[in-house]
Amino acid sequence: MYPAAVALGIRLRVLAGSTAESAARVVPEPVLGDCRDAAVLAAFAQLSDVLTVADAQVSVAALEKLEADGVVVRPSPAALAYVQDPSVAMRRRLTEFGEEVAGHEAGQGVARRRELAALVARSPSGQGAAWPVAERVRVAGTGDEVIAPAPGLDPALAARATEVALRIAGELGVVGVLAVELSEVVDPSTELDGTASVVVDDLAMRPHDAGRWTVDGAVTSQFEQHLRAVLDLPLGDPRPRAPWSVTVDVLGCDYPDLYRSYLHVMAHDPGVKVHLYGKDVSPGTVVGHVTVCGEDLDDVRARARHAADFIAGVIDK
Amino acid sequence: MYPAAVALGIRLRVLAGSTAESAARVVPEPVLGDCRDAAVLAAFAQLSDVLTVADAQVSVAALEKLEADGVVVRPSPAALAYVQDPSVAMRRRLTEFGEEVAGHEAGQGVARRRELAALVARSPSGQGAAWPVAERVRVAGTGDEVIAPAPGLDPALAARATEVALRIAGELGVVGVLAVELSEVVDPSTELDGTASVVVDDLAMRPHDAGRWTVDGAVTSQFEQHLRAVLDLPLGDPRPRAPWSVTVDVLGCDYPDLYRSYLHVMAHDPGVKVHLYGKDVSPGTVVGHVTVCGEDLDDVRARARHAADFIAGVIDK
Secondary structure (H helix, E strand, O other): OHHHHHHHOOOOOOEEOOOOOHHHHHOOOOEEOOOOOHHHHHHHHOOOOOEOOOOOOOOHHHHHHHHHOOOOEOOOHHHHHHHHOHHHHHHHHHHHOOOOEOOOOOOOOOEEEEEEEEEEEEOOOOOEEEOOOEEEEOOOOOOOEEEEOOOOOOHHHHHHHHHHHHHHHHHHOOOEEEEEEEEEEEOOOOHHHOOEEEEEEEEEOOOOHHHOOHHHHEOOOHHHHHHHHHOOOOOOOOOEOOOEEEEEEEEOOOOOOOHHHHHHHHHHOOOOEEEEOOOOOOOOOEEEEEEEEEOOHHHHHHHHHHHHHHHHOOOOO | OHHHHHHHOOOOOOEEOOOOOHHHHHOOOOEEOOOOOHHHHHHHHOOOOOEOOOOOOOOHHHHHHHHHOOOOEOOOHHHHHHHHOHHHHHHHHHHHOOOOEOOOOOOOOOEEEEEEEEEEEEOOOOOEEEOOOEEEEOOOOOOOEEEEOOOOOOHHHHHHHHHHHHHHHHHOOOOEEEEEEEEEEEOHHHHHHOOEEEEEEEEEOOOOHHHOOHHHHEOOOHHHHHHHHHOOOOOOOOOEOOOEEEEEEEEOOOOOOOHHHHHHHHHHOOOOEEEEOOOOOOOOOEEEEEEEEEOOHHHHHHHHHHHHHHHHOOOOO
């Protein structure tokens, strides 16, 4: 989020667990402390006009106390409560206003086709903005892939997924970015005529993995949009800059030094956008991602996959 | 340059004159000191693998001493010497390898049409990359405008300007971004048949005002490219992301608080990219810029101009 804050001239302060965390390495004068400690959180909140939360470990009760004391918390603790106890509160609330939620009840006998993500933002005044619905492809042993927009998605279903996400944002009073993870499903009773629908799998009220493509691929990134929303600035244009954007996770590998593969990837394809998180490299953890944008989906996917797999050592050096 | 460094996972340290400078506000742990002081510079150079210079006040003699002591300085002091004494050394050297340089000799009787900027980058191994040639439009009483690519520029002349810039980069041994400011001119003897040519006005060996459009408008920005070049990483794709990009300077105005006009501009046009430098606002200084990218040049220019003029108070609020 920091590069977006720099461009907008917004001062960003960060509370981090240790100097080893990526955010503490990047943002000046990080405050170090345990975000689960109410006193630490209260002292940190005094430094800023608005407090926003990117860590699910922060206590909603502590945030409610801060809000009662006059701290502006966005999204609000009342909204965050739905994602921190998704198994109970969120499912009950979504069901109340008529959304189908994946679970023991709704999931029975339904054929799951693929994972989708509807990414939207909402400002305190209720302005909403939606990026194109993306598809997430999980690949065992290598980095996950996010494709925006989701290839071949029925426009009516894309509109439905976006409407679901904007509706959830409004109903739960979300401020900032909301990522709604969905499944495209086909009910066996309608499978023959191919009628698909979407069910909600999970929510996240912050910039999300499924929206990292927006940094290179959209006019306004999810990080800039989150800042605009929580600061009650007008939202930016979420439209894509290119027909296709593909982001692939870079996994840590047995080679702790990524430098040589990084050189290769840059030399091999000057159009790949490489993002490394400055973490210590260990096998299997996500240490960065690559994004490729372009006109031809097969080309864009192949280039992003090659770059991520090469850095991660999946392709033998 | 810092947002580009964050994405690439590169650690950037900055030497700044005071905490009031934009760079010192943005980059963690700035070192404060006078960059004209050789001892300050020598101590700072010990912190990094590569030293690059964005301030024309740095002494070339001090950089030569550091280089002799084994510090990697890019671009080299030998190259920087050409821009620090442009009236003598640069003009002599350019004339030696056959470039026409604007000045008392070459400028006589030549009709100047417009200002162009050829922005290129060169790596230590000699790899070069060129962005499209841009036009700079100076507007009295309001912010300057840069249009990329230069509208209606004869493709042969654009190729010639790019060739001149790449040739200068090679001949002078530039590493990093080189901005070549040129004039499109018509010799009176050839004016009737419309034959135009370019002459070199000035050089800058760093990311340059004429290249700020690349942050939003090119696959690889001038800041990322400068980092890649000085660190001897392969260069990125300089191609534009949209047919037209227009950047307009935002000037400081009598209202020290830009907040209200910033809100208006964001609400009026969600596609404008606003960049504020975090400087104290005083009338007439450049405090930021806006960039708009798109398909239609007239539309893109009008939107960028409106946004910059509104923030600067040129349009009455």
